[in-house]
Amino acid sequence: MIYEVEQPTFFDLFGLGRPHTEDKLLDGITLLGSGKGALALVLRHLQKRGIIRSKLDEILVPDWLGYWVYNQIQSYAFPAKRLSDRTRAILVYHQYGFPQDMDKIMAAAREKNLIVIEDCAHAVFSHHRGKRLGFLADYSIFSFSKWVFCFALGGARGDEEFQRFAAQAAERTAFGLTMFKDSVKWLGEKSRRSTYANYLTKMAYALYGDALKPSALAVRLLKAKLDTEIAIRQKRYLKFRAATADLGLCDHLENEGITPYVIPTRVKSERQGSLIAALAKAGIESGIYQFDMNRNLLDPKFENCVLIPCHGEINDDFFSDMTKLIIKIQS
Numbered sequence: 001m002i003y004e005v006e007q008p009t010f011f012d013l014f015g016l017g018r019p020h021t022e023d024k025l026l027d028g029i030t031l032l033g034s035g036k037g038a039l040a041l042v043l044r045h046l047q048k049r050g051i052i053r054s055k056l057d058e059i060l061v062p063d064w065l066g067y068w069v070y071n072q073i074q075s076y077a078f079p080a081k082r083l084s085d086r087t088r089a090i091l092v093y094h095q096y097g098f099p100q101d102m103d104k105i106m107a108a109a110r111e112k113n114l115i116v117i118e119d120c121a122h123a124v125f126s127h128h129r130g131k132r133l134g135f136l137a138d139y140s141i142f143s144f145s146k147w148v149f150c151f152a153l154g155g156a157r158g159d160e161e162f163q164r165f166a167a168q169a170a171e172r173t174a175f176g177l178t179m180f181k182d183s184v185k186w187l188g189e190k191s192r193r194s195t196y197a198n199y200l201t202k203m204a205y206a207l208y209g210d211a212l213k214p215s216a217l218a219v220r221l222l223k224a225k226l227d228t229e230i231a232i233r234q235k236r237y238l239k240f241r242a243a244t245a246d247l248g249l250c251d252h253l254e255n256e257g258i259t260p261y262v263i264p265t266r267v268k269s270e271r272q273g274s275l276i277a278a279l280a281k282a283g284i285e286s287g288i289y290q291f292d293m294n295r296n297l298l299d300p301k302f303e304n305c306v307l308i309p310c311h312g313e314i315n316d317d318f319f320s321d322m323t324k325l326i327i328k329i330q331s
Contacts, residue, residue: 006313008149008189012221025125025226028135028157030166031219033173033181033211035121035143035154036072039091040209041169042117042139043076045162051088051115052077058086060114062093062297064290068205069119075209083298089115092297094123094133096307097261098253101296102128102136108298115139121146125230127257146261148229148312149189150221151182152204153214166212173213180204181211182218229312230259236310236319237263243323247330252293264291264305267330275306275329282325284309 032038043059046052058080059073073079073091080087090109092100109116116137123133124147134140134157142155156166184204191197204211237260241250249265267275272288279286286309290302308326310319 006149006311008186012149029155030163031214032154032156032170033214034152034208035141036208037212038141038154038156039072041156041166045165057088058084060087060090065093072209087114089117091117091119093119095292096264097123097126097259099126099128099133104296122261125259144222148225151218152185153218153222170212173211177207177211178213178215182215232312233259233310240323244327260310263308263310265308267306271329272306278325278329
């Protein structure tokens with residue numbers, strides 16, 4: 001079964017592959033043990049600055065985040081769905097790699113004196129009006145292991161003082177936490193349908209806020225894979241848009257500047273079920289998911305979309321066949 005991201009290979013255990021990712025892709029980002037750990041560290045820094053004073057202070061969050069993200073926030077503040085006098089920060093989720101309207105969001109945040117955190121778990125190299133996501137707000141968090149298999153690996157960005165704070169926190173991580181976290185990540189990705197592997201993964205999530213140090217092997221794998229993965233996803237996104245242009249599947253999406261996590265297609269409602277069944281028969285796991293057409297967590301408009309994978313584990317011929325299948329069902 002093909003999922004949203006690649007599965008680990010035997011060679012990943014040994015970090016085989018020459019690191020060649022350009023430094024500019026990771027420049028300004030402090031690598032950390034996970035994306036969830038990066039979020040915990042940002043919230044910890046907001047505590048240090050006195051912006052978050054108690055767990056009654058609120059972080060405005062979008063819909064449809066993974067519940068472990070909400071759980072991570074609750075250790076420091078309260079995840080809320082509406083602005084209030086207690087709101088201290090806004091978590092902006094660039095869903096599936098497509099940018100939120102940062103101009104509107106930043107203007108509203110500055111008016112209310114709120115911190116803005118960009119959640120770039122799905123937006124490792126996408127842009128908003130020519131500017132790279134993750135470099136538009138006060139803080140940003142990344143989850144690189146959602147893009148390529150590199151055990152559990154994330155990152156965070158902020159000002160220079162935060163970068164020093166993040167690096168020092170990572171250095172204080174006990175080696176055993178890093179080893180346990182990465183071992184469980186390997187097992188979970190290799191055994192995605194195993195009940196016991198899922199139990200172990202959930203157990204490990206509880207440690208992500210403390211397991212902040214990335215392993216050297218994880219960093220090596222990221223640097224060996226990331227730029228190639230970005231190029232593949234960009235190429236497939238443009239190819240898919242061109243092939244389905246007459247069907248309007250991507251009319252709600254940007255023409256350029258996007259590296260998609262997945263492609264959220266706008267399929268006719270009466271054909272969504274047929275498409276998902278056909279994809280499953282072809283060995284592709286998908287489903288109906290909500291996508292913010294307004295790209296604004298302050299004023300969202302969610303509609304149903306069917307997610308199409310486009311990662312590097314899929315070969316070009318298979319991606320072409322999948323595209324033809326989608327066109328046949330949607331036509």
